[in-house]
Structures are given as C-alpha cells and as structure tokens.
Amino acid sequence: xxHIATTLDVNRIRKQFPVLNQEVNGKPxxxxxxxxxxxxxxxxxxxLIKFYERDHANIHxxxxxxxxxxxKAFEETRxxxxxxxxxxxxxxxxxxxxxxxxxxxVAQSWATKFLKEGDEILISQLEHHSNxxxxxxxxxxxxxxxxxxxINAAGEILQDEYLKLLNAKxxxxxxxxxxxxxxxxxxxxxxxxxxxxxxxxxxIDAAQAAPHVKIDVQDLDCDFLALSSHKMYGPxxxxxxxxxxxxxxxxxxxxxGGEMIKDVSFSxxxxxxxxxxxxxxxxxxxxxxxxxxxxxxxxxxxxxxxxEYEHKxxxxxxxxxxxxxxxxxxGTAKNKASVISFLxxxxxxxxxxxxxxxxxxxxxxxxxxxxxxxxxLGIDGTVRASFAVYNTEKEIDVFCEAxxxxxxxxx
Ligand code: PMP
Numbered sequence: 141x142x143h144i145a146t147t148l149d150v151n152r153i154r155k156q157f158p159v160l161n162q163e164v165n166g167k168p169x170x171x172x173x174x175x176x177x178x179x180x181x182x183x184x185x186x187x188l189i190k191f192y193e194r195d196h197a198n199i200h201x202x203x204x205x206x207x208x209x210x211x212k213a214f215e216e217t218r219x220x221x222x223x224x225x226x227x228x229x230x231x232x233x234x235x236x237x238x239x240x241x242x243x244x245x246v247a248q249s250w251a252t253k254f255l256k257e258g259d260e261i262l263i264s265q266l267e268h269h270s271n272x273x274x275x276x277x278x279x280x281x282x283x284x285x286x287x288x289x290x291i292n293a294a295g296e297i298l299q300d301e302y303l304k305l306l307n308a309k310x311x312x313x314x315x316x317x318x319x320x321x322x323x324x325x326x327x328x329x330x331x332x333x334x335x336x337x338x339x340x341x342x343x344i345d346a347a348q349a350a351p352h353v354k355i356d357v358q359d360l361d362c363d364f365l366a367l368s369s370h371k372m373y374g375p376x377x378x379x380x381x382x383x384x385x386x387x388x389x390x391x392x393x394x395x396x397g398g399e400m401i402k403d404v405s406f407s408x409x410x411x412x413x414x415x416x417x418x419x420x421x422x423x424x425x426x427x428x429x430x431x432x433x434x435x436x437x438x439x440x441x442x443x444x445x446x447x448e449y450e451h452k453x454x455x456x457x458x459x460x461x462x463x464x465x466x467x468x469x470x471g472t473a474k475n476k477a478s479v480i481s482f483l484x485x486x487x488x489x490x491x492x493x494x495x496x497x498x499x500x501x502x503x504x505x506x507x508x509x510x511x512x513x514x515x516x517l518g519i520d521g522t523v524r525a526s527f528a529v530y531n532t533e534k535e536i537d538v539f540c541e542a543x544x545x546x547x548x549x550x551x
Contacts, residue, residue, distance in 0.1 A: 148445045154530050156181045156373075156437065167500030170535045174371075175320050175348060175479050175526035176504050181373040181437045187430040188375060199425055200399060200416075210425055217432040218415070224435045225365065226356040227382050234381040234388070234415045235423050239347040240270040242366030242381035243314070245418060246343055247274035249391040250364075251312070254341075257283030259311040262340075264289040264297050265516050266319045266326070269509040271345045275314060284311065291516065295322035295471035303334055310340040317349035321508040321524065322471025323454075323479030325353065329360050336361070341387070347371055351528070352450060352477045354443040357382050373528075374434030375427035381418070388414045395420040446529050450478035453527045453536065460540040465547055470522045478527035481508075484543070487550050489523045492543075496523075499542045 154160055157179045162169050171179060191213070197206035199214045215230075222230040236242045255261070261275050261284050279286050287310075289302045297315070306313075313335040317328050332342045343364040346355055350367040357365050364387070369378040383391075393400055393411055397420035402410040411417045438446070457480055461467050466485030484492060493505035506521040507514045514521060525539065 148441060148449045148529070150449070150530065150532055153441065156183065157530050158182060160530060164500040164502070165498050168538075170501040170531075170538060172525040172527065172531065172535075172539065173502045173504050174351075174528035174531075175323075175508075175524060177370045177376070178351060178373050178528050179530070180370075180375060181434060183433040183437055184374055184430045187433045188426050191426040191429050195429075196426065198422055210429070213429040213432075214423075214425055217428050220432045220435050221380055224355070224439065225367075225380075225382055226358050228358060229385065231414050232382055232385055232388065234383065234418045235428055236366075236379045236381050236418075237377050237424065238368040238370070238379035239345060239366040240274075240368075240379075242364075242379050243270055243343065243345065244274045245381055245394045246364050246366075246383070247278040249394045249418075250341070250387065251275075251278035251284070252281055253390070253392055255279075255282040255284040255311055258309060259284040260305075260307070260309045261286050262289055262302075262305055262310055262313045262315075262335075263287075264302075264315050264326075265291045266295065266297065266322070266324060266513055267314075267316060267510065268320055268345065268347070269511070270347075271314055271316060271343075272512065275312075288512075289315070291513075293517075294473050295319060295324045295513075296473045297324075297326055297331075299327070299330070302331065306334055306338045306340070308338060310335065310338050312341050312343065314343040314345065316345040316347070317355075318346075318352065318477045318479075319471070319510075319513075320348045320479070321510045321513055321522070322473065322481055323348075323476040323526070324471060324473035325349075325475040325477055327475075328362070332360055332362050348477065348479075351438065352443070352447060363387055369427070369431040369434055372431075372434050373437055374431040375424070377424040378427045378431045385414065388418070391418075393420070394418050397421045441529060449529060450527055453531060453533065454478045454480070456533055457525070457527070457536045457540070460536060461543070464540065464543050465551065467543075470517060470519070479524060480526070481522040481524045483519065483522055484547055484550075487546065489521050492523050492546065495546045496539075496542060499538075501539055501542055 365382040370376040400420040470481040489505040
C-alpha cells in the first residue's frame with residue numbers, strides 16, 4: 141500500500157514493469173539501482189517485439205513497405221524527442237547509442253575543429269567519467285586545458301568559484317544537470333547564461349535528469365545536451381545528442397560510412413545534411429522506435445507528478461535511514477533528485493551490496509564512474525539507492541529494516 145499522497149498511481153505504473161514481480165534470492169525483488177539503468181516499461185518491450193516480429197527493415201534506403209514503415213517510425217521518434225526536450229527542430233536531434241557517445245561526438249567533432257592551444261574547458265568535480273575522459277582526449281589533441289569547478293562537502297557546485305573560473309579563454313563548459321553519484325540537481329540554467337556571457341559553448345549531460353526533471357533546451361539555451369534512453373524506462377543502446385543547428389552544421393562528421401554522405405567518389409565525398417551527417421551506419425532501429433514509447437510513458441505520468449512522488453520517496457527514505465546506527469549520507473545538496481549515496485560505519489559498501497542482494501534488494505556500490513568525486517570526498521565509493529517512479533514507501537521500509545539487521549550483525 142502506498143501511503144504517499146500523490147496524483148500518481150503507483151500500482152497502475154507497476155503493471156508496466158512485470159520484471160518487478162519476481163523473487164531474487166527467495167525475496168521479492170526491490171530494485172533501487174535506477175540511476176544505473178531503470179527497468180523497461182512494457183509498452184516499450186511491446187514496441188520492440190512488434191518491430192522485430194512485423195516491421196524489421198533497414199531505414200532510409202528501401203522503397204518497399206517494411207522499409208517505409210520502419211523509416212516512418214524511426215523518424216517519429218526523432219519528432220517525439222524534439223517535443224520531449226522542446227528542441228526548435230527535429231533535425232537538431234541526433235541518435236547515438238547513449239550519453240557517452242553523444243559527449244564523445246562533441247568532444248571529437250566540435251572540439252577538434254573549434255578548440256586550440258590554451259583554450260579552457262570547464263567541467264565540475266561532480267562529473268561522470270563520460271563527461272571527463274572525452275574532454276581529456278580532446279585536450280590532448282588540441283592543447284586545450286581542463287579546469288575543474290570545485291564543489292562543497294554537500295556536493296554542490298560552488299557558483300562563486302565557477303564565475304571566477306569563467307573568462308575569455310573559456311571555450312566550453314560541460315556539466316551534468318543531475319549528479320549520478322549524489323543526486324545533486326545543478327542550477328544549469330544560470331550556469332549556461334554565465335558561460336554565454338564570456339562566449340563559451342555549453343554541453344549539458346542530462347543522463348540523470350531526463351527521467352526526473354522536465355528538460356527544455358530552448359529555455360535552458362544550452363548548445364548541446366546528451367541523454368540515454370535506458371535511464372528513462374527505454375531500451376539500451378539509444379541516446380540523443382541535441383545540438384543547435386548552426387553548431388551541428390559547422391561541425392565535421394564524427395564517423396564515416398553509409399547514411400552520412402551525399403555523394404562518394406575517390407576524388408572526394410560530400411556529406412549529408414544534419415542530423416544524418418552524424419548517423420553513419422545502421423543504427424539501433426528497433427530500440428530507437430521503442431524509445432518513443434518510453435518518452436510517451438514519462439509524459440503521460442508527467443514530470444511534475446514524477447518529481448513530486450520521487451521527492452516524497454527521498455524525504456521518506458532520508459528520515460528512516462538517519463535512524464540507522466552508523467548511517468552517513470554522502471551528498472546532502474539542498475536540491476536533490478531521488479538518489480541516496482551513503483556509508484555505514486564499519487561495513488564495507490561492497491559487503492553491504494552483497495548482503496542487500498541476498499535479501500532481494502538491488503543497490504549499486506562503488507565509485508559510480510565518478511572517481512575524481514570520490515577522491516574529493518576522500519572515500520573509495522558509496523552504496524547508492526536510487527528511486528524510480530515505480531518504487532514505493534513499502535520497499536523503503538523493507539530496505540531500511542534489512543539495513544538495520546545488517547548493521548546489528550556487524551556491531
Ligand atoms: N553521465 C551521467 C551523469 C550518467 O549517470 C551516466 C550513466 N551512468 C552517463 C553519463 C553515461 O551514460 P551511458 O552509459 O548511458 O552512455
């Protein structure tokens with residue numbers, strides 16, 4: 141029974157996730173690893189099955205009925221994604237295999253053309269490795285320099301320090317909207333405005349934001365934005381890179397191959413228009429088509445209802461967890477998504493993860509692909525419980541009881 145008063149009907153939502161109705165190690169599954177990958181909605185799985193059973197054909201090239209069907213459905217997802225993030229036009233949506241590839245695309249194409257020696261790239265201490273390493277590679281190639289925006293102990297970006305770091309040499313600011321390790325929601329709109337004031341281009345890593353926060357790229361005025369379908373109740377292997385038209389048009393191709401060309405000859409090749417210029421080869425067609433249904437699923441519930449519900453789960457869990465002896469939250473930002481990272485005195489995170497799994501509870505342990513953040517915090521890793529729209533207060537009760545029992549055994 142869900143006690144949280146809300147406009148959202150969690151029992152109805154859970155019907156979309158048959159995967160949750162199973163036992164793991166003899167206990168009902170409690171899935172709290174949503175920041176790594178959320179479960180896939182049934183409407184999405186149904187769309188995938190329909191594609192592979194009825195409509196499978198390569199896109200854009202064929203004139204036969206199946207090719208036309210799959211091309212139409214594929215392009216419908218592009219239009220749906222345009223609406224989902226309120227991009228000005230569908231051509232500004234490029235399909236990639238996820239946030240990582242989206243960021244690498246910008247770091248290889250845009251950065252190698254537009255960065256030069258001495259230019260500065262600003263990233264924050266909170267970033268996922270996917271928003272660090274591509275810039276290190278770009279810096280190596282171009283001679284640009286990476287500067288790190290510091291954070292406080294709560295896991296919030298120090299805005300004054302950020303403003304001090306911005307200068308005429310700052311050519312790119314790349315920050316996450318929501319931190320995957322700590323759940324901090326960053327004030328990206330203000331950060332984008334400040335970056336534009338010094339003429340810098342801004343990339344927003346929205347991998348963790350997309351399932352929780354309404355994204356409006358025109359309102360944010362970001363230049364690039366990256367997200368992944370598998371964190372949004374959609375399939376794996378699909379993501380989006382949003383880019384402003386003028387930037388995408390000015391960028392060289394990222395990969396060469398079929399689809400991204402206009403004409404090929406041995407004396408020279410001309411490239412296709414955006415978005416196809418950046419979509420070489422056969423994409424994950426079925427997964428892209430099914431991704432549309434994930435966005436429909438989120439929008440049908442509504443971001444406001446999702447945020448309200450998940451926030452209540454977060455507060456409920458915080459309240460119960462702090463009563464557990466030895467519980468130490470890691471990351472206590474004022475503005476947080478439904479992610480709780482923590483440590484328990486005298487219990488290694490890895491042991492906790494295993495002992496919780498033995499009780500059917502899936503959490504993530506380790507550095508969460510944010511080693512520089514862990515270094516700053518002076519720890520090797522945390523246990524992370526991250527909630528999605530199908531999680532319940534009752535699951536949090538079971539989780540806290542399990543933790544309490546584990547702690548007692550160790551004390
Ligand atoms: N950035 C953030 C903030 C993330 O949480 C993740 C996934 N953990 C990524 C980037 C990388 O996403 P993907 O693995 O889907 O490419």
